[in-house]
Amino acid sequence: MAGTTTTVVRERHTINPLDRPWGHWLQTAFLIAIGLLTLMPLLWVISTSFRTLRDSFTVPPVWIHFDFDFSNYQSVFDTIPFLNMLKNSFYYAGGAVIGGAVTSALAGYAFARLQFRGRGVLFWVVLSTMMVPGQMTIIPVYILMGVKYLNLVNTIWSLIVPSVFTAFGIFLLRQYFRQIPGDYEESALIDGANQWQIFRSIYLPLAAPGIAILSILTFNSRWNDYFTPLVFINSQHAMPITMGLVELQGEWSTGSIAVVFAGIVLSVIPVIVVYIFGQRYLLEGLMMGGIKG
Amino acid sequence: MASETLATRERRGGLLGWFRADTFEGVRRQRAILGYLFLLPAFIGLVTFVVGPMFVSFGLSFYRWNIFKPPDPIGIANFQRLLTDTRLPGIYANTLFLVVGTVFITQVLALALALGVTKLRSRKLAYFLRTSWFLPVLMSGAAVGVTLSYLFQREFGPINYYLGLLGIDRVPWMTSASTVMWTIIITAVWKNLGFIFVIYLGAVTNIPQEILDAADVDGAQGWRRLWTVTLPLISPIMLFATVINVIGAMQIFDEPQIMTRGGPGDGSRTAVMYMYEVAFKEQEFGYGSSIAVTLFIAILIVTGIQFLLSKRWVFYG
Numbered sequence: 001m002a003g004t005t006t007t008v009v010r011e012r013h014t015i016n017p018l019d020r021p022w023g024h025w026l027q028t029a030f031l032i033a034i035g036l037l038t039l040m041p042l043l044w045v046i047s048t049s050f051r052t053l054r055d056s057f058t059v060p061p062v063w064i065h066f067d068f069d070f071s072n073y074q075s076v077f078d079t080i081p082f083l084n085m086l087k088n089s090f091y092y093a094g095g096a097v098i099g100g101a102v103t104s105a106l107a108g109y110a111f112a113r114l115q116f117r118g119r120g121v122l123f124w125v126v127l128s129t130m131m132v133p134g135q136m137t138i139i140p141v142y143i144l145m146g147v148k149y150l151n152l153v154n155t156i157w158s159l160i161v162p163s164v165f166t167a168f169g170i171f172l173l174r175q176y177f178r179q180i181p182g183d184y185e186e187s188a189l190i191d192g193a194n195q196w197q198i199f200r201s202i203y204l205p206l207a208a209p210g211i212a213i214l215s216i217l218t219f220n221s222r223w224n225d226y227f228t229p230l231v232f233i234n235s236q237h238a239m240p241i242t243m244g245l246v247e248l249q250g251e252w253s254t255g256s257i258a259v260v261f262a263g264i265v266l267s268v269i270p271v272i273v274v275y276i277f278g279q280r281y282l283l284e285g286l287m288m289g290g291i292k293g
Numbered sequence: 294m295a296s297e298t299l300a301t302r303e304r305r306g307g308l309l310g311w312f313r314a315d316t317f318e319g320v321r322r323q324r325a326i327l328g329y330l331f332l333l334p335a336f337i338g339l340v341t342f343v344v345g346p347m348f349v350s351f352g353l354s355f356y357r358w359n360i361f362k363p364p365d366p367i368g369i370a371n372f373q374r375l376l377t378d379t380r381l382p383g384i385y386a387n388t389l390f391l392v393v394g395t396v397f398i399t400q401v402l403a404l405a406l407a408l409g410v411t412k413l414r415s416r417k418l419a420y421f422l423r424t425s426w427f428l429p430v431l432m433s434g435a436a437v438g439v440t441l442s443y444l445f446q447r448e449f450g451p452i453n454y455y456l457g458l459l460g461i462d463r464v465p466w467m468t469s470a471s472t473v474m475w476t477i478i479i480t481a482v483w484k485n486l487g488f489i490f491v492i493y494l495g496a497v498t499n500i501p502q503e504i505l506d507a508a509d510v511d512g513a514q515g516w517r518r519l520w521t522v523t524l525p526l527i528s529p530i531m532l533f534a535t536v537i538n539v540i541g542a543m544q545i546f547d548e549p550q551i552m553t554r555g556g557p558g559d560g561s562r563t564a565v566m567y568m569y570e571v572a573f574k575e576q577e578f579g580y581g582s583s584i585a586v587t588l589f590i591a592i593l594i595v596t597g598i599q600f601l602l603s604k605r606w607v608f609y610g
Binding site for chain 1: 320327335343346347349350360402410413422429435439441444483486488494540544546550569572588
């Protein structure tokens with residue numbers, strides 16, 4: 001409703017010189033040009049992934065062709081243990097999503113709705129860890145994962161366990177729990193609910209959009225992670241898909257380009273699916289920091 | 294009266310009476326205990342995998358340590374080595390160039406796209422463009438690196454082919470020290486543009502239409518309205534977008550690692566790539582940590598400067 005009124009008002013005031021026909025066309029052309037520049041490499045990847053080996057690196061590049069060849073997709077699975085890598089990526093991203101949602105929801109709820117001594121200081125400690133970049137901690141975490149301590153190097157657990165605990169997740173869900181009115185708790189208390197029930201059956205379901213945002217952001221960032229696996233994993237059986245793509249390409253780009261691109265297409269599908277279904281949450285999550293402060 | 298009954302009830306309940314849900318004090322205690330319990334998992338994790346390692350990193354930077362020999366305290370020798378390491382000035386220059394180039398181009402372009410797309414009359418076109426700009430954000434740095442390494446390929450790459458049609462000689466995108474950083478900048482812009490764009494889109498659509506209309510009535514239109522009304526209104530978000538853009542650019546690793554492995558020579562090696570090489574290829578955890586520490590301090594300083602400077606240009610309505 002608000003949207004329609006603004007468009008009406010906006011159109012009445014088109015006296016801006018940039019809104020005159022030629023200015024408007026120039027702007028639209030610019031926007032479309034940038035759109036094509038970001039889209040073309042992706043179209044090229046998809047188009048090439050369906051070409052036969054012989055035609056895959058033709059100059060000039062052929063954008064549209066009708067002789068679809070699916071053998072490259074078969075080759076992806078023959079060249080590297082691709083299915084196993086997909087599985088590893090799913091475990092990594094899925095484990096991080098579930099673990100992150102649980103620990104962040106509990107801690108976020110505690111910071112938002114429970115009063116206890118030291119809450120302010122503890123929250124400040126959590127916030128300050130948000131400033132620490134992953135590269136700053138990776139050497140000690142690598143040593144911790146090593147044979148001497150946890151002995152998890154070269155297992156998928158070395159990726160999942162550290163990525164479960166995020167200050168960002170706690171902060172995000174705290175903001176969500178704070179938006180929910182406190183009145184619900186009083187009525188629940190009168191009805192005889194205990195504190196766990198109040199959290200589990202009232203506040204947690206109401207914070208579902210926040211948990212969805214956190215889950216989608218976590219899934220994407222872990223599915224796409226290359227740096228951590230590169231450090232912790234060096235045997236093929238535990239590699240996630242990002243490392244698989246580089247394996248597919250080969251040390252000196254010896255892999256067939258069409259097969260590599262087929263691998264890229266396959267590796268992006270889960271993220272695209274998540275985007276299609278969770279677009280609203282993903283975009284809101286990315287904008288959150290900016291708007292809600 | 295009522296409080297008396299509650300107090301007696303509490304006393305009668307013994308130890309459990311302390312947490313009775315029908316007394317005010319009991320509820321308060323329940324909530325406090327639950328608060329600590331709820332924080333416990335996250336805290337154990339954050340201390341083990343973030344706070345602890347951060348301090349260990351600081352500590353390690355005063356040691357010489359590789360996986361084969363026991364750690365050896367060597368004072369500030371790692372930091373002296375940092376100052377005399379002949380590879381570092383070039384690597385830091387690359388990182389700085391990458392940050393400045395990427396952030397400048399990304400910010401200007403993302404803001405222009407956000408301002409432009411909100412003015413489009415066709416909703417379908419706006420949706421199509423938003424999606425096209427955003428798609429690279431969904432891809433992994435690894436997929437982007439692999440894709441663009443073929444795209445920028447000198448002999449058969451499509452980019453050089455199209456430049457050839459315009460009469461431009463083949464550009465050695467990834468093999469010449471003088472162009473390789475530009476290639477990485479273009480890659481980083483291509484990958485992150487959609488992300489910064491989404492932030493600006495949120496900011497621009499949140500500007501109340503009445504304010505823009507009022508500016509129109511007062512005769513501030515076009516560029517003037519942009520400079521005097523729109524930009525000041527979204528300046529807090531410009532600060533946010535620049536800060537996260539800078540922090541992200543200082544940590545770029547995946548794309549140059551995959552596209553050029555830091556080459557030619559150290560031509561496209563960034564600080565994070567050097568840390569990775571020293572710590573995990575040469576197994577020098579101590580020296581690697583000292584590089585990580587300087588990177589962390591650099592991020593803190595740069596972010597601090599941005600917030601200090603922001604007092605001059607950010608407008609909080």
